[in-house]
Amino acid sequence: xxxxxxxxxxxxxxxxxxxxxRWTVEPATIGPGDVLVLRALGLGxxxxxxxxxxxxxxxxxxxxxxxxxxxxxxxxxxxxGVVDGVLPLxxxxxxxxxxxxxxxxxxxxxxxxxxxxxxxxxxxxxVAFAAPGxxxxxxxWRADEHEVQRWCRLVGAAGGPCGPEDLRLxxxxxxxxxxxxxxxxxxxxxSRRWPAERWHEVAAALAAxxxxxxxxGSPAEEELAAAVVAGVDAAENRCGRSDLDGLxxxxxxxxxxxxxxxxxxxxxxxxxxRSVVLFGPTPPAWWGPAVDADLHTVLWHGDxxxxxxxxxxxxxxxxxxxxxxxxxxxxxxxxxxxxxxx
Numbered sequence: 654x655x656x657x658x659x660x661x662x663x664x665x666x667x668x669x670x671x672x673x674x675r676w677t678v679e680p681a682t683i684g685p686g687d688v689l690v691l692r693a694l695g696l697g698x699x700x701x702x703x704x705x706x707x708x709x710x711x712x713x714x715x716x717x718x719x720x721x722x723x724x725x726x727x728x729x730x731x732x733x734g735v736v737d738g739v740l741p742l743x744x745x746x747x748x749x750x751x752x753x754x755x756x757x758x759x760x761x762x763x764x765x766x767x768x769x770x771x772x773x774x775x776x777x778x779x780v781a782f783a784a785p786g787x788x789x790x791x792x793x794w795r796a797d798e799h800e801v802q803r804w805c806r807l808v809g810a811a812g813g814p815c816g817p818e819d820l821r822l823x824x825x826x827x828x829x830x831x832x833x834x835x836x837x838x839x840x841x842x843x844s845r846r847w848p849a850e851r852w853h854e855v856a857a858a859l860a861a862x863x864x865x866x867x868x869x870g871s872p873a874e875e876e877l878a879a880a881v882v883a884g885v886d887a888a889e890n891r892c893g894r895s896d897l898d899g900l901x902x903x904x905x906x907x908x909x910x911x912x913x914x915x916x917x918x919x920x921x922x923x924x925x926x927r928s929v930v931l932f933g934p935t936p937p938a939w940w941g942p943a944v945d946a947d948l949h950t951v952l953w954h955g956d957x958x959x960x961x962x963x964x965x966x967x968x969x970x971x972x973x974x975x976x977x978x979x980x981x982x983x984x985x986x987x988x989x990x991x992x993x994x995x
Contacts, residue, residue, distance in 0.1 A: 676731035678719050678738035683774075684752030688716045691771055692760040693742040695841075696897070696916030699726045700923050701800045701940075702760045703822070706735055708808035708815025709758055709780075716756065721748065729897050733822060748774050756780065758811075760804050763794040780811045801943040817943035823905075825925035825948060832908035833865040833889075834986065837917040838881050839874040844934050844967035845913045847974055849880040854979040855911065859986060860887035867891055869903060869917065909989045911982065913974070914940060914965075922949065927989040929982060933974025934963030947992070950985040952977050 683689055688709055692702045699722055710718055720727045720736040727739030742748070745766060753775030761767040764784030771779055772787065782794045792810050795803065805815045838852040856866045865887050868878045872893030882888035895903060901920055904910055910921040910928040914935055921928040922942045930941065932953035942949035954976035955962055963971040 674728065676728050676738050677724070678740050680740060680749040680751045682752065683719060683740070683755055685754040685777065686716055687755040688713050688718050688758060689721060689740065689751070689755050689771070689774065689776070690718065690736070690758040690760055691721045691742075691767060693722055693744050693746075694761065695723065696726050697919040698800075699723075699730070700820070700916070700919040701943075702804060703730070703735055703923065704801050704815050704817060704819035704943075705760055705804035705808040705813070706730075707819040708805060708813030710813070711815065712808065712811060712813030713756060725897050729901070735822075745770070751775075753777075758808070760807075764789070780807065782807060797939075799938060799943060800940055820923055820944050821925055822923040823925060825945065826905075828906070828908040828926075831865065832906060833867040834859050834990070835867050835869060835904060835907035835910045835917075836881060837869050837910065837912035837915065838877055839870040840913045840915045842966045843969055844963060844965055844971040845915065845974065846877075846970065847913055847931050847977065848970070849877050851979045851982075852881045852911075853883065853885070855982050855986070856881055856885050856888050858979075858983050860885050862987070864908070864990070865889070867903060867907070869895065869900060909986055911986055918942070927992070929985040929989060931974060931977050931982065933971035934965045934967065936962060948989075950989060952981055952985060 690709060692699055718736045719738045719740050721740040721742040723743055724741035730736050731739050748770055751774050754777045756778045757771040757774060757776035759767050759771055759781035763782050765786040768781055768784045768787040768789055779789055781789055781791050783791045792807055801817050808815055836852055836856055838849060840846045860866055867889050868881050870878045870892040875892050878890045878892035882890045904920045904926055905924045907926055910926055912918045913931045918928060918930045925945055927948045929950045932951060936955055937951040937953050941951050955973045
């Protein structure tokens with residue numbers, strides 16, 4: 654999620670299931686007149702790149718914009734018009750042979766591996782952070798920087814102005830009467846997975862308030878989702894029942910989205926849907942909602958002045974996330990639910 658992350662396994666997680674189609678680009682056709690952007694990561698990571706991708710479009714408006722990313726999320730962004738096509742890439746793996754002479758943009762990491770992969774495609778120009786080991790000179794990488802600001806700074810320096818407002822895939826729409834509360838209890842690692850019994854407490858309390866509850870997740874999270882909805886008559890378990898388009902539709906139709914720091918939180922930001930996001934090992938100053946602050950409530954018990962926080966990939970619940978209580982989540986959810994009625 655930061656410097657050079659993105660193995661094939663990690664990148665595929667949360668990538669969605671939209672299939673191949675007319676948006677898939679033949680590698681041999683990528684050459685002069687094209688921009689090849691590398692962001693071979695999962696759903697949430699890729700959505701933070703929507704703003705710099707729009708900056709790339711402004712930088713080179715007459716070029717075909719091709720995103721090298723997992724096929725599902727890349728196809729979804731192509732369907733939305735953010736990019737013109739996708740070069741399916743399951744992670745930080747070698748690129749297939751391309752014609753060369755294109756502009757390559759590294760939105761994946763600081764290098765050197767991601768730089769080397771793009772340089773191997775023989776681009777006419779590389780836009781990337783400085784990586785002395787590769788001989789590429791660019792802006793300096795800053796560790797203490799919000800992910801969206803980081804990539805907008807890179808692209809802006811290359812001539813493509815952009816900012817957090819470019820994250821939106823649509824403007825805010827007040828939800829219709831009876832819109833459900835969406836709870837997404839899962840996360841890729843245990844350190845970012847708030848306990849199921851706490852999500853159940855939140856779901857039961859909001860159902861008692863009269864709200865309909867929808868729980869989402871991957872097929873592997875079926876047991877987790879079942880524990881959240883158990884005994885809550887107003888709760889519907891949709892875990893594993895939607896592809897990426899279906900998930901986006903579900904998020905877009907929600908009154909509020911409750912989740913940990915995971916891909917669904919970034920979908921809510923992109924679709925301007927109210928949300929409450931629980932943070933643990935990673936500070937929200939790095940990965941929290943970067944736009945529409947009134948729509949998104951962040952809960953975090955970390956020390957902003959600390960030199961380091963926990964491991965977002967650890968196999969045990971992070972202490973900062975553990976400190977978030979059901980009462981806090983309920984209060985934040987009720988406040989967001991009340992706000993859309995005023």
